Amino acid sequence: MKLSVIGCGYLGAVHAAAMASIGHSVVGIDVDADKIALLNSGRAPFFEPGLTELLSEALATGNLRFSTDFADAAAAEVHFVAVGTPQSKDGLGADLRYVNSAVDALLPHVAPGDVIVGKSTVPVGTAEGLAERITPTGAILAWNPEFLREGFAVEDTLRPDRLVYGVGDGAERAESVLDGVYHVALAADTPKIVTGYATAELVKVSANAFLATKISFINAMAEISEVTGADVTALADAIGMDARIGRRFLNAGVGFGGGCLPKDIRAFRARAEELGVGRSVAFLGEVDAINLRRRDRVVDLTTALLDGDVAGRKIAVLGIAFKPNSDDIRDSPALDIASRLAALGADVVATDPEAIENARRMEPDLTFGTVEEALTDADIVLLLTEWKDFTGIDPVWAASLVKTPLIIDGRNALPHTQWIDALWEYHGLGRR
Structure with missing residues (x-):
């Protein structure tokens, strides 16, 4: 099939x-010429495991190209709208300017019978x-929410755990066309749900709201654990064994x-208020x-320990x-905590396997370096993103570099007994 994105x-x-x-034969279209040039050269403008290989x-094969010209979408029969919907600068609601401008352009x-498919949240x-x-153009709209996890986006796109089609007028054609697009996933018995627009739109935001609630719930339990001497990780293990609850997304940090x-x-709350059901x-x-x-807890704990x-x-x-x-x-x-500590006068040296350049553009006054440069003569170490590069660090080697073997495990991701055995003063969040 011929697709535009x-x-x-x-x-x-x-x-x-x-x-x-x-x-499928796909043309990707974006107004950012630098991004398009990068993609046409086979390089991704961001880090995502497996994407560079997939692009190349x-x-x-000749099935993929990228362009800045919307006229190049004219040959396609299916058009996916996949632009961002960031938070509005003057409120909690979603900024829909990019969605509206993409559709207008x-x-x-488009031709009569074409299917425009919304994927944006x-x-x-x-x-x-x-x-x-x-x-009025004769085209048909469908809504097909995405459920990508960063770090697993290629896998989630090629082998999704479900497909949701939101359809209105022209539902039969929209469903048939989307079945053609996703024929590989459907042949692998991927579950498919066909519903109206509103339900399809709510699927993504309600899923994210549920996951956010689950994460914040266990972090609320961490707050209680910290004042009672309980261990939130053991607590999560115990309640996670209940099949109705499950262990995933119960990691305090x-x-x-x-x-x-x-x-x-935030956008969900704003939209509910507009609909008159904000209390829901x-x-x-x-x-x-x-x-x-x-985040406040880590800044306060760091200050107290120093x-x-x-x-x-x-x-x-x-x-x-x-x-x-x-x-x-x-x-x-992680970046927020690092920036706040630097603003308090700390000599912060941050490291990350992939995010340093992005962080440097946002926080040019922060100091960045290698793991060894960050650890050398450090008064305290904060683990704030649980990369394997960091969770696999040898605590004995790390102790030989720092000034004080003092660590806050902001993700409760380290093998803490190994760090304690290596004579580190270890502080997990919500842990004894």
Whole structure:
């Protein structure tokens, strides 16, 4: 099939490459000429395991190309809209300018019977409004939310755990066309749910709201554990054995970040208020607050362990990305903590396998270096992103570099008994 993908950021670039890899003819379109040049050369503008290889293979087959010209979408019969929906600068709601401008630029190039497929995460009700603008062209709108996990996006696109189609007028054609797009996944018995626009829009934001709630719940238990002497990791293990609860996303630490969960739960709250049902998701305000308090906890604990003043003390920060296997620093707890400690006068040296360049552009006054440079003569070490590069560090080697063998495990990810045996003073979050 001939596909266009409008927006070649994280979502769009992965989707375009994955669809081309299974045999579709794909053109990816973006207004950023530098990004397009990079993608056409087979290089990703961000770090995602397996994406560079997928891009190179797809480009070599001739099934994939990238362009800045929306007219190049005219040959396609299916058009995926995969642009960002960041948090509005003047409120909690989602900024839909990029979605609206993408659709406006695409409409002159669509033909009757074409299917425009929204993949961006949008407030419920957005698709209905877009459909009113699209229908006069004879094209059909469907909504097909994405469920990508950064660090596993290629796998999640090629082998999704479910497919959701939100359809309206022209539902039969939209479903048939999407079945053709996802024929490989459907042949592998991937579950498919066909529903209306509103449900499809809610699937993604409600899933993110649930995951955020689960993470903040265990971090709330960490707050209680810290004042009672309980061990939140053992607590999570115990309650996670209940099949109704499950162990995943019950890891206490510095909390969630990135370009999805924080802004999505805030936009969900804002949209609910607009609909007059703000009380239904009012709890998400506390979910957000608990999450942000974990950053405060690390700053406060670091200050307390350094005798009440971090000024002039060297702090090694291991991890800057919001999660491992990513260079994404959007709303990163790690970068936020590092920046706040530096603002208090600490000599912060941060390191990360992939995110340093992105972090340097956002926080040019921070100091970045290698693991060894960060650890050398450090008064305290903070593990804030659980890269294997860091969780596998030899604590004896690390102790030989630092000034004081003192560590805060902000992800409860280290083999703590090994660090204690190596004579480190170890502090987990919510752990004895």
